[in-house]
Amino acid sequence: MNAAEIYKLSRLAIFWLSVTFGAVWVACWGVGVFIPSLITGKMPFLLQVDNPSTTVVFIADLLRSLTPILSLLVFIPINAMFMVLFERRSLALFTVRMGPNRHGFDGLAQTAADAVKLLFKEDITPRGADAFMFTLAPIIFFAPSIFGALPLLAAVTNNHDLFKVANLPTGIFYILAAASIPVVALVMAGWASNNKYSLVGGLRSAAQAISYEIPLVLSLVTMCLLAGTLDVVEIVEQQKGGILNWNILGGGALSGYDKLAPYWLNLVDTSFDTSAMFGQFYPVPWLSSIMAFVLVICTVLLFGLYLTGACAEINRIPFDLPEAESELVSGYNTEYSGIKFAIFFLAEFTNLFVVSSIATVMFLGGGDNPIPKWILDRLPLEPISNALGSLLSPLIKDLMFIDPATFWAAFWVIVKVYSIVFFAILVRGTLPRFRIDQLMDFGWKRLIPLALILFVVVVFARTWVVCHG
Amino acid sequence: MSTEIKSTELKTDEMIINMGPQHPATHGVLRMLLTLDGEFVKHAEPVIGHLHRAQEWQGQNRTWFQYQALIDRVDYLSGMFTSWAMARSCEVLDECEVPERAEYLRVMVSEMNRISSHLLWLGTYLIDLGAMFGFPFYPFREREKLLDLFEEIAGQRMMFNYIRIGGVQRAPNDAWLKRLKAFTEEFEDRVDEYEAIVTENPIFLKRTKEIGILPLSLAKQYGVTGPSIRASGTDMDLRKTKPYSVYPKLEFDVHWLDKPEGGDTWDRYILRIREMRESNKIIKQCLDMLPTEGELSGKKQNAGLRVKAGEAFSSVESPRGILGCYVISDGKDKAIRFRWRNPSFCNLSVLSELLVGSPIADIMAIFGSVDVILPDVDR
Amino acid sequence: MEFVNVQELVSTGVAEALAFYFIAALAITLSIGVISDKNVIRAGFLLIGVFGGISGLFFLLQAQFIALAQVMIYAVGITLVVVIALMLTNPRLQNEEAEEEAIASSEPALLKFLDSIRNGFPGLVAWIAFVTVYMAIRSEHWEQSTQTIGEDNIAVIGRALTTDYSLPFEFASVLLLAALIGAIMLAKAEKVEDTDTPREGIESGSN
């Protein structure tokens, strides 16, 4: 039993994530809440201003509206650095090694050390390369993964006031559009490198991304169809109330069972006519019940479809053909060195984080607690939360420093996202890669038909079930 | 799946690509001159010689005793076999009796070496196929254990200089035998683990089935030997067909596939896996049958080692195929001529036929499956 | 506590105007780059930037859906496919150009003049097209709409597409088909004859 290494990895994750999230939150609060409140004189216990000038109000508004972007700009690269370490340590676990543990506490500073090393390395532009495009490519690759994640902010923070402004009614569509841009960067990088291997890598990445975007988008579109909206915040709101309400389990098709379970289990003693309520959720009882389970199967498959498509979209094993080392040396980033390579490298992990977040929001209920509400209500948590609430009330009410709902939402999001990331790492540790034509075959002949079939089945099944009632 | 694109349908340009000698997947310094039509190989030409170290010439300029120490480096993954091939030729020439204990030790260490060579092949093959981060560490873990054992008995992990003309260098102690026993007992489970991850993995099957098909006639034309030809439908294994050493006393099977149309890369993979299991069995038997007392060498190992005049050829079944050594001696301290028959050279030369028509991504799958060691090709 | 909506900030006028002029300038610069850059592939990448700029303009008009579709379909989808088709079919573009120039410089004056007329023809057509479109836009009397745009205009678009405008919507898919066929035609442009003469040595197995 390898308790020591597992303990070290979990300790590392808890330590790093709590520190990073804490620091980012303090920074966000400082810029977005504290300073604006201070200069407009709304902060309690401190200087009170009656009529702030319009300039001051404008500055305060500007600070508030810039906070979401700044938080992403700071958080995503730092988090990607940890993901690199997390991946290396996890792979070390799977391969009975120890992994990097020299720099800093348990190897915490390993990625930072690597980044510094890359920063000081010579930045080579090959002869005959298109220098402008060559420099532009990593930027175009990295930028969308930050800005594309913007609408997710509100969704994962339980629609916190500070991040509300970043939400869009076309949220998921915006994210997908942003996610399609990095392909341009890869083709650009491959072409600008003036290297045959790079060019082939860039072309492959384009072909692959265009092929796998279809099942990816179809699976998300199907989920939007179930939810009836493109707004990620709304999609998360709908899934609240425990695991049975999540999109991965039928997109709320089971919410009827979820709501009726306490009555059936005699946890609530009322002489309530459950069959009438059942009829509200499942209009044609027996058919609807079957359809609810069909929906469950479909959504589980769609989740798998999404993960597959996402893996291909961000070039992870088994779909890492654009940088297939044994064939194309390093594909599109063969010629990159120094900080440009570091940007490519970090962006890959950023993309992994973003697609995992999308999966969390679209399928796993965002920041929702997995325990069904009727069980949660019976747990003796109220006194604890009351005690904590009264203890922290100055922080919660006056300074608006902590929002318990947001805190828990963020907690669950991290847990879910990192579970998906862990799974992706496990896959990386196990599977060999596809061949390019097999990849195309798999995408066009298996995944896309499957996605279309599931789409149609879901459309039909949904008419018999009231989702998210 | 259409693997043939006719130039009359689509206007495409041919691209000539130099794969290697610095390519990460060419296992050292092979250079392959590929003419590509899109992603498909039209013409493949392995360019060898980057690792040429004049091993034969060195044999003619070193004393017998010195050359024994050099020859492990020809096929650095299975040095025991090169040593053994040379020792056998010289023993034939010298009419020297090899003590039974030494023979058992030779078989034992050679089979260990066969396992370690196949383990390294397995790891690197999966790297070639893209499973770069997890699986390859497992076979290497077992290989390390074997190398530790080699280090203890021979002094080094890869350049053994253990099998000598007339016998072996050193006898193992009890602790060593016990460790080897423990290894053989857990090894079967480990192979089961590899198989659980790889053998039936759908992606692995897709990558290896129905590609690089090597018909028996072609294999014979090019002199392909070892697991590669046994996958194509012949049971040619020197240990059975021309038994040497104490192999006749040992019970083991030679695995081969009865495939008249020729074996694909997956067949070559599975044969190596089975061969590892068989080698493990052989080691177990050797451990039981190894005489505890007895001479280690029929000849005195010193700088004045001489081999009688004459010429001889003899060969052993190395992990890559038939490894032969031809030697002419005039009875003095140096050989007049050494000539090696290296399996890797033949296995490599068949690539120019095997690769034609396959996409770039398959090159590595096919190239890896014939198991080539570049120093063994170039000598 | 009330937080100010960014969109409000933008719609106050100045910020929006600034953003518009910035994006428009960017798009125009890039499009000039598209037609003037001799390297076709680089021009293709610049075209992607132009479409990105146009999508930004749509964003300013609160037409989020169209803006995003612009990015997904035009910028990434179609243009990228065109760029890739160019890369695959004609990698030696620059060399041929240089050869042509070399040939042209050795021609007599009259031929040169005729050549320049021929080369100028596409430019002329483009210029005429531009003038026509410009005149059409200028001749129209534009009114500022008083209708406020709903927050969620996707539902409106969806309804419109499936009811009143379903035929034009279907016709739009012809565009994609055209792009597809065009790509194939580009790749197939030159039919190679089945002759005995080897094309470039290696094919005949001489190497």
Place this chain on the structure above:
Amino acid sequence: MANLLDRAVESFKRVGEGLKTVFMHSFREPTTQEYPEKIQDLAPHFRGRLALAVNPDTGDHLCISCRQCERVCPDKCIEITAHKSPETNKLELIDFKIDHGLCMFCGLCTEVCPTTCIINTNDFEMADYSRESLIYDIKRLTLTQDESTYYFDKKELPRPKPKAAAKPAAAAGAAGAAAKSAAAGGDAAAKAAAAKAAAAKAAAAKAAAAKAAAAKTDDGETKAEPKAESKSEEKAAEPKADAEAAKKDVVEAKTEDITAEPKADAEAAKKDVVEAKTEDKAAEAPEKDAKKDVKEAKADEKDPE
């Protein structure tokens, strides 16, 4: 269709099996070691850096300049310089060079050596900054006495007989060289010491002991110098006797080393030096304070470096 479904289910099962096998590996103990902290105990026959052993019992240099190793080396990386002493008509070793940059560690030289002088140590950390520094001369090659003891025990080599009629000059020369190498090539000795697990603890003690020994032999050497004027007054005028005494002291100091605590060792070594001094009654040493003497000797050693 059914076939397709079957295959899909089968594929899922296989992939799942693989994922499970890989995941279950995370509950196994790591097989790797943290190298600089934990050094594997290498096998006795491991063919590492070459070195010249001295007689573990007496400290005599074992090389007899027979040049067997030089002849058998396939890489020709060994170079022996020796000359025939006109008095005794025997070979005297002057220098012994091994180019470790050329060496392929085949171990043939160790096999042919008739006196088990040249041996493969377990040291494999030989990285250096230049090719030149990979050429080891006799100072860097010669092991100290207790290192020799360690390897003789580990490799279970037969103990060589002490040289019966060792010529005084040669013996003094060899011992001097040995001691010099131990002290002067301080880093080499420390490195070799660090490589050994057993010797790791006593590293400090050894360094002290080696220095003390060096001090002693240095002393002997200066006495042996014919030019030294102060010797005219000496009672025990024979340099040979001095050298012998010094050697014996070294042996004693070192044998104690192995068992005693590091600090005590150093003390003991120092004491030995003091005792030797007092016994010798060296007239040229004006001060009676032995500690100061040792310090001076140390300073002397550092000078040539």
